[in-house]
Structure formats: C-alpha cells, structure tokens
Amino acid sequence: MKPGFIMLVHEALHRAGQVARYWASAGFPVVIHVDRRVPKARMAALQKRLTGLDNVRFCRRHACEWGTWSLVAAMQSAAETLLKEFPEASHVVATSGSCLPLRPADELAAYLADRPGTDFIESVTTADVAWTVGGIDYERFVLYFPFSWRRQRRLFDFAVALQRRLSIRRRLPPRLVPHLGSQWWCLTRETLTRILQDPDRRRHEAYFRYVWIPDESYFQSLVRLHSDRIDSRSLTLSKFDFQGKPHVFYDDHLQLLRRSDCFLARKIWPEAERLYGHFLSRERALQPRAEPNPARIDRLFARATEQRTRGRPGLYSQSRYPLPGRENGKTAGPYSVFEGFSALFEGFETWLGRHLGSRVHGHLFAPQRVEFAGGDKVYHGALSDSAALRDYDADRFLTNLIWATRGERQCFQFGPRDNQAPAWMMATDANAQISVISGAWAVALWRSRRDFAELRRDAASLQRIETEHLEILRSPWAKARVRIWTLAEFMENPMENLQGILEEIDPQRPRRPTEAPRMVQLDGFAQFLQKLRNEGMQPTLTGDFPAEPGPFPETAAPTRPRLVR
Amino acid sequence: MKLWKQYRLRMRRKRLQLRAWRKGLQLRRVEDRTAAIRHGDVLLFCTLRNERVRLPYFLQYYRKLGIRHFLFVDNASDDGSREYLAGQPDASVWTTPASYKRSRYGVDWLNHLQRRHGHGHWCLVADVDEFLVYPFCDTRPIRALTDWLDASAIKSFGAMLIDMYPRGRIDAEPYCEGQDPLEIACWFDSGNYVFKRNREYGNLWIQGGPRARVFFPENPGRAPALNKIPLVRWDRRFVYASSTHMLLPRGLNRVYDEWGGEKTSGCLLHAKFLHSFAQKSEEELRRREHYAGGREYEVYAERLREDPELWCRWSEKYINWRQLEILGLMSKGNWA
Structure with missing residues (x-):
C-alpha cells in the first residue's frame, strides 16, 4: 500500500x-x-x-x-x-x-x-x-x-x-x-x-x-x-x-x-x-x-x-456588552436580596452570615456609602465604597460585584431608602432571590423616635417608593425568585419563613438554624401605625396589624428564642 | 434622518482628514526609513515627549511581539529621546515643536502619518507607557493575530487600557532604563469598570479602574476613558476621531458583541504610575497641554501630594494574559 x-x-x-x-x-x-x-x-x-x-x-x-x-x-x-x-x-x-x-x-x-x-x-x-x-x-x-x-x-x-x-x-x-x-x-x-x-x-x-x-x-x-x-x-x-x-x-x-x-x-x-x-x-x-x-x-x-x-454569563466587558435581553444570564451567579429583614431583626447580617458561613453585606445601595460586609472600604474586584461611583452605573456595580465574587453567594440588604436604580435589573434577573417583608421600614421609623411630623413625611415617601418597587417585582417581566410578605404576614410565622429562604439558598444543608435571630421588641408598634392612620397616612404595606398588641409568641418572650425540633 | 447622520459623520471624517493633513505640515522629518517597510509588516505609531528612559524597553517589548517598523512623532523632547530613536534601525522619526493640545493630543499628527505610511498595514498606536497584551501573546507573534483577523474579515481590534500601579507609594521604587516597568507597577483593578454605549460613534465608553477609584470617587463622570482601539488594518480613508478611543468610519468601533457573545480583544497595560509620574504630572500641569486643560493632572498632582498610593487590598497582581482573560477584562473570543 x-x-x-x-x-x-x-x-x-x-x-x-x-x-x-x-x-x-x-x-x-x-x-x-x-x-x-x-x-x-x-x-x-x-x-x-x-x-x-x-x-x-x-x-x-x-x-x-x-x-x-x-x-x-x-x-x-x-x-x-x-x-x-x-x-x-x-x-x-x-x-x-x-x-x-x-x-x-x-x-x-x-x-x-x-x-x-x-x-x-x-x-x-x-x-x-x-x-x-x-x-x-x-x-x-x-x-x-x-x-x-x-x-x-x-x-x-x-x-x-x-x-x-x-x-x-x-x-x-x-x-x-x-x-x-x-x-x-x-x-x-x-x-x-x-x-x-x-x-x-x-x-x-x-x-x-x-x-x-x-x-x-x-x-x-x-x-x-x-x-x-x-x-x-x-x-x-x-x-x-x-x-x-x-x-x-x-x-x-x-x-x-x-x-x-x-x-x-x-x-x-x-x-x-x-x-x-x-x-x-x-x-x-x-x-x-x-x-x-x-x-x-x-x-x-x-x-x-x-x-x-454565547459568551460568559454575567460578564460585561469591552468584548461583550449585550443588548437588553441578550445577556444569557444577567449576572454571573445566584445572589440573595433581603428587604426589611434588618429592620425587623437585630444583627440580621451577622446572624445570616454565621448561618450561611459567608459574609453578608448591609445595604449595598445605601445613599451615603456602599455598606460592604464588615464595613470594608474596598471589595472584590477593587470595587470602591463610594456611593457616587456606585450610582454612576448601579446595574454595572451589581453585575461587577457578582462577577468578581464568582463562586461565593452574595447576600445583601435592600430597601426603599436605597438607590432604586438596580431594581429592574434585579427583578428581571433569574439569579436573584428577592425576599421582601413589605412595610418593615415602618419598624425602623418607629424605633428612630424622631419628631412625628417628620416620621409621617418619611413614611409616606418610603411607602410610595416601596409600592413602586413591589410593582416591579410583580411585573410579568420579573424573573427573580421573589417572596413577598407583608409585615403582619411575616410575623405570623417568622422562623418558618426564614427557613424557606435559607433552604433555597443552600439546599445541601437542611440543618435548621439552632439559634433564631433576635427580633426587635414590637410593643407599641401597632399604636404607632394607628397614629399614622389617624394622621391621614394609611400604612398599606405592613398588612393588617392588629390595633392592640397581639400575641406574638416568639417575640413576646423576653429571652432569646431557641428553636427546638 | 439616518442619511443625514451618515452624511454628517462623513463630513466630520473628511474634516478630520483635512485637519490631519494641515497638522502634518508641522512635522519635520528627522529620520525616514519608511522605504524599508515591507508588504504585510505590522507598524507601530507613537507620539512622545521626553521619554528617553522608557524607550529601550518599549522598543524591546514591541520588537519581540513582531512589530517591524516604528514611526515616532517627537514633540520637542530635550532629553535625547529624538536622537536615540533616530539611531534605531527600524524607526522613522518626525519632530515638531508645535502644540500637542492643538494637534488633538497628537492624534492629528499620527492620522497624517498613518494615512501616508499605514495604508494596507496593520497599525498599532500606543504610547510609550502602554504595552499591548492579546490572547496567546506569549506564544504567538502579532502577525498570528493580524493574519487571523484578516481571515475573519475583522478590521479593528479593541484593547482597553488597564492602569498598572506599584504596591505602596508610587514613587517608592525608581525605574531604571531598560527595565520592565511592569516589574514595579504590576498591580491592577480587576473588576470595577463601567461601560456606556456611544450611540453616535457606536463604540463603548469605558471608565473605572484605579483612577476612578482614587482620583474621582465623588465625580466619576470625569474619570478618563479607558476604551481603546489601538490595532487597525489601516486604510487611508480611516481616521481616529478622538485619541485612539474611536474611529471613523464608525463600523470600526464595533469591537464588542451585542448578542451575548464575546469578540476577541486584548489589553493595553498602562504603566503610567511610576516614580516619574508625580514629577511628570506637575510638569504637565504647568504646560497645560493635556486634555481639558490638564484638569486630570490637576487632580493627580493634588492627590499624589497627599497620599501617593493606588494599591488596595483587592488589587490584583499581574501574571499573564490568561489571568486577564479569566477575570473577563479581555477575551479570546473564538480564537483558540
């Protein structure tokens, strides 16, 4: 041959x-x-x-x-x-x-x-x-x-x-x-x-x-x-x-x-x-x-x-800048957004971080500065904590953060006081897990014990912002995994609700939290809501809070609640 | 409307060409070896002023990549840069005492030279402190890249500017002639860049990096642009519209993919922040020959007097192009 x-x-x-x-x-x-x-x-x-x-x-x-x-x-x-x-x-x-x-x-x-x-x-x-x-x-x-x-x-x-x-x-x-x-x-x-x-x-x-x-x-x-x-x-x-x-x-x-x-x-x-x-x-x-x-x-x-x-999902770069809807994954990995939790639980970030074994950010989109976990001034990818830099392109700030921390789930707080610019982006991102206790900001307001007229004004504006935000989350374009409770709904069974979120974040670890986060004392909060109503500002997002202080089994206990199961 | 827009851009291009020709008259030939340029050679164009110390390594770096001929415009150097370059066998040198600012930061001069000598060649435009990195640059010469781009019918290649800086004070370690500046300035910001589409020219406008982080944290809109398209298969109809950030005709600016994919790109490692920088920025401040009256340099000078450190805990140490590609700063695209 x-x-x-x-x-x-x-x-x-x-x-x-x-x-x-x-x-x-x-x-x-x-x-x-x-x-x-x-x-x-x-x-x-x-x-x-x-x-x-x-x-x-x-x-x-x-x-x-x-x-x-x-x-x-x-x-x-x-x-x-x-x-x-x-x-x-x-x-x-x-x-x-x-x-x-x-x-x-x-x-x-x-x-x-x-x-x-x-x-x-x-x-x-x-x-x-x-x-x-x-x-x-x-x-x-x-x-x-x-x-x-x-x-x-x-x-x-x-x-x-x-x-x-x-x-x-x-x-x-x-x-x-x-x-x-x-x-x-x-x-x-x-x-x-x-x-x-x-x-x-x-x-x-x-x-x-x-x-x-x-x-x-x-x-x-x-x-x-x-x-x-x-x-x-x-x-x-x-x-x-x-x-x-x-x-x-x-x-x-x-x-x-x-x-x-x-x-x-x-x-x-x-x-x-x-x-x-x-x-x-x-x-x-x-x-x-x-x-x-x-x-x-x-x-x-x-x-x-x-x-x-197809490119690398979640990457925005000089080579890849997809048109809206062409991203093939808006972000590089799953992340969790908590809205209202830090108002309701003291030290929520620390508790969540301990439970998940990772670092949890505060309000990343807070108006003064980026509240990175641990109060860091610079974070992964050399992202700065400057609010001006972040707000220059808030969507990109978030995608950059998720890209720079690939392999490590990011959790952060969000609320109506924050820059709302990235709301659409998060809502339409299948990687986002967004859990909202609507109206929880009222607890923070109430606890601030400022002048009531001022509080009332704030409440009205926060309520308006959050209402708009919830509309985004409920829009037909939303792709995120969204959970929304009113404050009253959430209070009915707080640990069960938290557990649901945590299980979704880490299904491999079905272990229940041995220790519940400490909830703020809500004695007198119902009266505060009533007072708002009396002043003509209807707090619609908190849900039907009983006018009289109701029996909240887990919060009523003066000592730290322990879960036994 | 669309036709009108096309017409306007066309007129702008013609105007820039005319301007390049006019500013080209300011150039005085020092050494012209362009007759030695062969078909298919990749050329490098560069404007400089008083960069004698940096030149030997710069030439060495790009010769190794496979640049065959260097075309320099010397803007009235008085430190021997001109004489040094004129002595290089693969360099042609022009000089001019005219205003850098009024030649739109050297762009007009280079547009002129590119039109005359770059037609039909792949042309790279880089400053003396910019080092091009592209996929596989450690194993494949630049000819491999340009041949591949030719085969793919791609005419321009994007490479964003990555600001490099040393750890500690930027004036701590002096740079010596012939040394690789990236040995000193080997840190960079890996993931704080933002992008905007420029609707008119179709390019991406990139900002961020250490300059935005340290110098413009309260005023990010003023941070310098980092998008660059330094490597172009030149045609005498082409013209750089604003530095090497964008070109006309604007189809050349589409070096990114809009449908989710990644186009092949590189990076220009910008070793600007060496010990000479503080002194240089004071000098530029006096000359006022830089962009927006050297406003940028004003901020640098002021900030550097206080605390000349760009390094932070999350700075990334440069290793090679693969690292940049994994970080997403550049991409192999479909070049494998």
Missing part, C-alpha cells in the same frame, strides 16, 4: 514545498496543483525547491476560487496526473498547502493496509449536517450559483432570492444523492478511477458546476455511486468555526496535535516554525498504531465557538 498525495496550493508556497519534500523523500508520490494566479517567480521558486525529487509532479493549473467549481477541477487534474504517472499509488490523499502531516506517511500506509479497499471520505446527507453556513444547505443542490460569494456577494444574494421567488428547482442527475463532507479525503485508486471515468462524468460536471461549494459535495456524492466501502470520516483533522472558516493551528498547539494521533492537520499557520520543525523532522520515532482521536481538539474549538457566540 502506498498512498500518493495531491496538494492544492495557493499561498505560503515554501511550506507546501517543505511538506511535499517530506513525503516525496520518504518515497511517496506527490502531485501539486498551484493556483494559476500565483506569480511565475514564486512558482519557479517552488519548483526549484523540489528539484531532484523524481516523484513530484505539477499538474495543469486552474485559477481557484473558494466555493466554485475551479477547486474540483484542480483536484480532478491533480488526481488524474497522479493516477497516470504513478501506477504504484494505491490511494490518493487530498491535501492543501496548509496541511501538515502529524504522523509519517509510513504509518498512514500501514493504517490503510490494515483496512484494504476502504475509502475515507466524510460523506453525509444534507439533512444530517449542522455546519453549513449562510442557511443554504439543501438549496445548494437545487439552485444555480453562478456568482462568487466572496467577490460578488450582492449578485449572489440577489440570484438566490430571485430563484427562491421563482421557485426554481434544478433536477438532480439520475441516481445521484447529494452528500456533503470535508474535501480532504483519502480514496482508493479503484474508487477514484471509477469516479473519474464515470460515463456520466460530463453530465455530473455540468450539474456540479453551478452547485455552491462543489468541492464539499462532488466527490462526496459520487463516491456513494462507486465505492464498495466508505468510512465516512476524514483522515485530516480540520475544524471549522461558527463562520465556516477553518481554525488555525499555532506553535502552542504542538502537544495537542501530537496527542491527537491524526495523520494530517489543517490549517497550519505558515509561520508556525515549531510545528513544522517538529512534525517534519526525521528523528521522530514511529508511534504504535493508534487510532486518530481528535476529541481534545474538538473540545477546545467547541469551547472557543461557545465563547464567541
């Missing part, structure tokens, strides 16, 4: 020459097709580079353009030359000037000898491929494509639109079932001869001449008519990105390529000195007969495409 190589070259001729010499001097025939547009001087330089090798030929030159028939014509010419000039060649491997052999040709020959009569060509029907670009998959076989996609884009698009409009459907040649696949195939001499000497070749050519990207379908379709055994995969490692352009390999891919055990890889950056130096060196020991395994490279490129198309 002795495979021969055909090579399509249009740039970086010195690299192509290097690879051709590598194969030829190992005794394998090479036929090079040089693009007709390559200037004479460079062509001559390549020929000079390959003098003294009697198993290298140059075939008839075509001017090649991506996506057109010319590439198939070039391959046909090269293949015909190879079959004619080198009768010893048992297989033909289609390569390009930017292909690099990752394993010596002897190993390839041995691999092919183990699988006699097998054609390695990726060949799948259009229904089964997801990688076609431009939305044109089956249509590439039933419309006419006389224009270049690269140079005559407008004409191209116009022609496609027109034909769709006129419902033009080309008739396929009989027996032909369109298949697609990588153009870097390896066919046996027999199959290729049958394809090239097909009595219907003229008709097929006439058909494929106006198919779009025929180099991905001509051999792939015809092989189905002429081959006895097809292994539908390419021996050349070649990956395409989401725009349909090939991924390029650089020096830093060396180990990855080495371990892939593939026979050939494309496309190699012409200046990748280390890759060429390593893979074309003679001293490389023969590897055991390993199967090609490009899974790791697949993963690498799949991740890259993912990063380009």
Whole structure:
C-alpha cells in the first residue's frame, strides 16, 4: 500500500514545498496543483525547491476560487496526473498547502493496509449536517450559483432570492444523492478511477458546476455511486468555526496535535516554525498504531465557538456588552436580596452570615456609602465604597460585584431608602432571590423616635417608593425568585419563613438554624401605625396589624428564642 | 434622518482628514526609513515627549511581539529621546515643536502619518507607557493575530487600557532604563469598570479602574476613558476621531458583541504610575497641554501630594494574559 498525495496550493508556497519534500523523500508520490494566479517567480521558486525529487509532479493549473467549481477541477487534474504517472499509488490523499502531516506517511500506509479497499471520505446527507453556513444547505443542490460569494456577494444574494421567488428547482442527475463532507479525503485508486471515468462524468460536471461549494459535495456524492466501502470520516483533522472558516493551528498547539494521533492537520499557520520543525523532522520515532482521536481538539474549538457566540454569563466587558435581553444570564451567579429583614431583626447580617458561613453585606445601595460586609472600604474586584461611583452605573456595580465574587453567594440588604436604580435589573434577573417583608421600614421609623411630623413625611415617601418597587417585582417581566410578605404576614410565622429562604439558598444543608435571630421588641408598634392612620397616612404595606398588641409568641418572650425540633 | 447622520459623520471624517493633513505640515522629518517597510509588516505609531528612559524597553517589548517598523512623532523632547530613536534601525522619526493640545493630543499628527505610511498595514498606536497584551501573546507573534483577523474579515481590534500601579507609594521604587516597568507597577483593578454605549460613534465608553477609584470617587463622570482601539488594518480613508478611543468610519468601533457573545480583544497595560509620574504630572500641569486643560493632572498632582498610593487590598497582581482573560477584562473570543 502506498498512498500518493495531491496538494492544492495557493499561498505560503515554501511550506507546501517543505511538506511535499517530506513525503516525496520518504518515497511517496506527490502531485501539486498551484493556483494559476500565483506569480511565475514564486512558482519557479517552488519548483526549484523540489528539484531532484523524481516523484513530484505539477499538474495543469486552474485559477481557484473558494466555493466554485475551479477547486474540483484542480483536484480532478491533480488526481488524474497522479493516477497516470504513478501506477504504484494505491490511494490518493487530498491535501492543501496548509496541511501538515502529524504522523509519517509510513504509518498512514500501514493504517490503510490494515483496512484494504476502504475509502475515507466524510460523506453525509444534507439533512444530517449542522455546519453549513449562510442557511443554504439543501438549496445548494437545487439552485444555480453562478456568482462568487466572496467577490460578488450582492449578485449572489440577489440570484438566490430571485430563484427562491421563482421557485426554481434544478433536477438532480439520475441516481445521484447529494452528500456533503470535508474535501480532504483519502480514496482508493479503484474508487477514484471509477469516479473519474464515470460515463456520466460530463453530465455530473455540468450539474456540479453551478452547485455552491462543489468541492464539499462532488466527490462526496459520487463516491456513494462507486465505492464498495466508505468510512465516512476524514483522515485530516480540520475544524471549522461558527463562520465556516477553518481554525488555525499555532506553535502552542504542538502537544495537542501530537496527542491527537491524526495523520494530517489543517490549517497550519505558515509561520508556525515549531510545528513544522517538529512534525517534519526525521528523528521522530514511529508511534504504535493508534487510532486518530481528535476529541481534545474538538473540545477546545467547541469551547472557543461557545465563547464567541454565547459568551460568559454575567460578564460585561469591552468584548461583550449585550443588548437588553441578550445577556444569557444577567449576572454571573445566584445572589440573595433581603428587604426589611434588618429592620425587623437585630444583627440580621451577622446572624445570616454565621448561618450561611459567608459574609453578608448591609445595604449595598445605601445613599451615603456602599455598606460592604464588615464595613470594608474596598471589595472584590477593587470595587470602591463610594456611593457616587456606585450610582454612576448601579446595574454595572451589581453585575461587577457578582462577577468578581464568582463562586461565593452574595447576600445583601435592600430597601426603599436605597438607590432604586438596580431594581429592574434585579427583578428581571433569574439569579436573584428577592425576599421582601413589605412595610418593615415602618419598624425602623418607629424605633428612630424622631419628631412625628417628620416620621409621617418619611413614611409616606418610603411607602410610595416601596409600592413602586413591589410593582416591579410583580411585573410579568420579573424573573427573580421573589417572596413577598407583608409585615403582619411575616410575623405570623417568622422562623418558618426564614427557613424557606435559607433552604433555597443552600439546599445541601437542611440543618435548621439552632439559634433564631433576635427580633426587635414590637410593643407599641401597632399604636404607632394607628397614629399614622389617624394622621391621614394609611400604612398599606405592613398588612393588617392588629390595633392592640397581639400575641406574638416568639417575640413576646423576653429571652432569646431557641428553636427546638 | 439616518442619511443625514451618515452624511454628517462623513463630513466630520473628511474634516478630520483635512485637519490631519494641515497638522502634518508641522512635522519635520528627522529620520525616514519608511522605504524599508515591507508588504504585510505590522507598524507601530507613537507620539512622545521626553521619554528617553522608557524607550529601550518599549522598543524591546514591541520588537519581540513582531512589530517591524516604528514611526515616532517627537514633540520637542530635550532629553535625547529624538536622537536615540533616530539611531534605531527600524524607526522613522518626525519632530515638531508645535502644540500637542492643538494637534488633538497628537492624534492629528499620527492620522497624517498613518494615512501616508499605514495604508494596507496593520497599525498599532500606543504610547510609550502602554504595552499591548492579546490572547496567546506569549506564544504567538502579532502577525498570528493580524493574519487571523484578516481571515475573519475583522478590521479593528479593541484593547482597553488597564492602569498598572506599584504596591505602596508610587514613587517608592525608581525605574531604571531598560527595565520592565511592569516589574514595579504590576498591580491592577480587576473588576470595577463601567461601560456606556456611544450611540453616535457606536463604540463603548469605558471608565473605572484605579483612577476612578482614587482620583474621582465623588465625580466619576470625569474619570478618563479607558476604551481603546489601538490595532487597525489601516486604510487611508480611516481616521481616529478622538485619541485612539474611536474611529471613523464608525463600523470600526464595533469591537464588542451585542448578542451575548464575546469578540476577541486584548489589553493595553498602562504603566503610567511610576516614580516619574508625580514629577511628570506637575510638569504637565504647568504646560497645560493635556486634555481639558490638564484638569486630570490637576487632580493627580493634588492627590499624589497627599497620599501617593493606588494599591488596595483587592488589587490584583499581574501574571499573564490568561489571568486577564479569566477575570473577563479581555477575551479570546473564538480564537483558540
């Protein structure tokens, strides 16, 4: 078994020459097709580079353009030359000037000898491929494509639109079932001869001449008519990105390529000195007969495409600034917002922090300064506690904080006294867990024991702000996990309600808090609410607080409540 | 409306081109080696004034990245910068005593030179204290990046400015010629940047970092812009509209993705805050040749006299580009 190589070259001729010499001097025939547009001087330089090798030929030159028939014509010419000039060649491997052999040709020959009569060509029907670009998959076989996609884009698009409009459907040649696949195939001499000497070749050519990207379908379709055994995969490692352009390999891919055990890889950056130096060196020991395994490279490129198309959720950066609704996750991770809890419980932050084993912030959006956990002046990501800096872009402040503390759940307090700017952002963020005790601010007001007229004014304004906020939380666009209790509702069963929130934060730890947070004494609070009512300010958000001090079992106890269960 | 807007931007571009030509007349040639520029070379354009100490490392850094030719505008240096640069085999130098401010902080001069020498080349515009970092810059030369951008039909490459600073007083450790300034100023702010879309030009306006945190905590709107598009496949129709923050035609400013994905980007590490900075900002304050009458320098000078420290507990120590990419400051995009 002795495979021969055909090579399509249009740039970086010195690299192509290097690879051709590598194969030829190992005794394998090479036929090079040089693009007709390559200037004479460079062509001559390549020929000079390959003098003294009697198993290298140059075939008839075509001017090649991506996506057109010319590439198939070039391959046909090269293949015909190879079959004619080198009768010893048992297989033909289609390569390009930017292909690099990752394993010596002897190993390839041995691999092919183990699988006699097998054609390695990726060949799948259009229904089964997801990688076609431009939305044109089956249509590439039933419309006419006389224009270049690269140079005559407008004409191209116009022609496609027109034909769709006129419902033009080309008739396929009989027996032909369109298949697609990588153009870097390896066919046996027999199959290729049958394809090239097909009595219907003229008709097929006439058909494929106006198919779009025929180099991905001509051999792939015809092989189905002429081959006895097809292994539908390419021996050349070649990956395409989401725009349909090939991924390029650089020096830093060396180990990855080495371990892939593939026979050939494309496309190699012409200046990748280390890759060429390593893979074309003679001293490389023969590897055991390993199967090609490009899974790791697949993963690498799949991740890259993912990063380009979907990005990292919650990241806002110079590379990624999504339009509203296109964020794919407004923030980088889940976080909890507590509204009203710190007014009702003394030392709530400390208690929650102890229970969750993490740091809990105060009011991050407080008007004077950012109340980071522990009163820090700077926090993760070098976020400053300056209120002006934060309010300059409050949404970004929050997303920055969540991004900078990835892996550590953030909990913070929020309330009607705070900057309300990030409210919409939080409400529409699926990562937010927002728990509200509405009207709890009234407790703080009442405890401040300031002048009543002032309190009344404050109460009215806070109530208005919180009402608006609750509307946001209840809007149909809200995606956050929202819990809203009125103060009165919450008081009916405070620990049970808290427990629900905590379980959601950390379902892995069903342990109940051994110690309840200390609730402020509410004796006289009902009278305060009544007084507000009497002054004409109806506190609607606190819920129906009994006018007389009611029996609150857990708060009424003068000592710290303990939960026993 | 849209047509009118397009027309206005077009007129603005033409005006800037004319202006660049006019300001270009101020340039006097010191050493012109541009004949040595070969097809496909990546060029670097830079304006400077009295930066002699920083030059050797600057040249070394960018030569290593694969910059093939440097084009300098020297704004009346008197410390030997000009003579030093003129002696470099891969540099062309122009000089002018004219006003830096009135050439829009050097942009007009460089626009002019880029139009004359940058057409068809990838052009990088960087100050002497800015060091470009891009994905895989430790293993792939800049040609690998530009070839890839070419293949992807991308014409401009964004790299935001990351202010670097030392730990402790910024004047504690003196910088010596030839030294890597990032050895001293190796700390940066990792996650306090804010972004705004500029509707007119289509670019992102980025602010934040240590300068916003320390110098403008009460007045963040005045913090300097950090968005930059320093690497462009230049065409003589292009023009930088405001520093390297934005270009015209404005399609070049779209270096970010709006549909949730990430476009490939880099960072310009800004080693401005070295021991020479305090002295420099006092000097710039006197010259009043900087943006908004050097208002920025006024704040710096004042603040630095009190407490010249930018470092904080959450400052991040620079390691390599991968760290910046993990932190989200830059992105590989789909370049793997």
